[in-house]
Amino acid sequence: MDEKFKLAVIFLEHARVRVALPADTAGLEESLHRAWESGRGPWPLVDLRADVFIRHLAQRLPEKSVGFPLEQVLGRLVLTDLYLACACVHQVPRAIAALERHYLEKLPASLGFLKLSATMLDDVCQMVRIHLLVGMAGSGPQLGEYKGAGTLLSWMRAIAARMAHKQSASARETPTENVLAAIEALPMPGPDAELDLIKRRYRHEFRQAVRKAFATLSSEQRQLLRLHFIDRVATTKMGPLFGVDQSTVSRKIKSARHVVYEETKRLLQEHLGLSSAEFKSLLKVIDSQLDLSLSEELKEEKTQKED
Structure with a gap:
């Protein structure tokens, strides 16, 4: 050349x-x-x-x-x-930091016309970040689709508006009901009749507790779990998205999962009058089913948002 x-x-x-x-x-x-x-x-x-x-x-x-x-x-x-x-x-050093400072940090203030709750606004902005920098549903980072025909912030606002519309529609359909229903059909690992009995006896309470526990997570924690359980994004790729290193991402995922576990346990202990032995058996159910139920919940939630 x-x-x-x-x-x-x-x-x-x-x-x-x-x-x-x-x-x-x-x-x-x-x-x-x-x-x-x-x-x-x-x-x-x-x-x-x-x-x-x-x-x-x-x-x-x-x-x-x-x-x-x-x-x-x-x-x-x-x-x-x-x-x-x-x-x-192209992952040029300081580029994502500049995008965060000059565009993504300004995105929430530019979405006032959507009239979203603070929680939904936070969720939508996090989803835009993931969509642009990591990708969703098996696709790569969508920032490469920007062609420069209009301002980058306006382009991001249009994406956020579409996501907000889908999220509002899915919220009206109460996706967690369909998601947690999948737990009912899950077989227990191994031939433990006692655990299976506990699971079937308290399945309604377990579903309610998982739903409430998941709702206590921050927007960042929910997004971390979505990336981990649904999109299977490597922690090495998630680090730059959240401005931390790989080990920190791993700790955050573990922490979010622990929050759901502890809150589920607390809610069940608070609402069920179980003996010490019965509750210990129930804890085994929680621990064995939690990751799978979280994965099903997030997967169903994502599917309904994309429909």
Whole structure:
């Protein structure tokens, strides 16, 4: 590759839309270099290589740009936002921190028109973060879908609005009822007749306790459990999303699971008049079924939100 016209060559190889180009290669190279400099302007600490950015840009030119002069097309794009999105997708140091500070932290205040409760607003914003930086339902990070046609914050607001609508609809359908119903059909591990009897005798109380215990978790704890149980995201990938290292993510997941266990245990002990021996048997049921019931709950909840 001719290093003198490296950006021009990359652009021509990867552009998915035909636009009117400058008369000579040198002019194209200069235009693309200016686009890169314009994009990185607000982000001096985010060191994204020019060739990576131009490839990203070329692959995301709007379809309606066909036939228009390149300079005009570039002038319509929000290059600064596209630059940062590209840097996040390629895991450039300090990029996600900049996205958090300048966009994700501003997202809640920009969603006032949705009139959400504080809890739902927190949940929706967390879901947007996961959608953009990790991906959901087997897909990769969706921040790569941003094309720069509008501001990044406006694009994020549109995603948040769609998620809020789905979450509101699913809330009206009380998904936990369907989720916890799956517990009734679960066989106990092993031929322990006593545990099976305890499980069947107190299945309603157990369902109620798990539901209430899960509701006590913070939005972050619920999202951690969703990523862990449903999306099977590795803790190494979850760390950057929550701004912590892998070991901290593992501790947070363990802590969230422990909160559900302890709260379920407390609620059952409070509402059931069991003997010491009966309660010890019930604890075995809780411990053996908790992870599976949490997984079923989160899976069902996610399915209904996506419908």
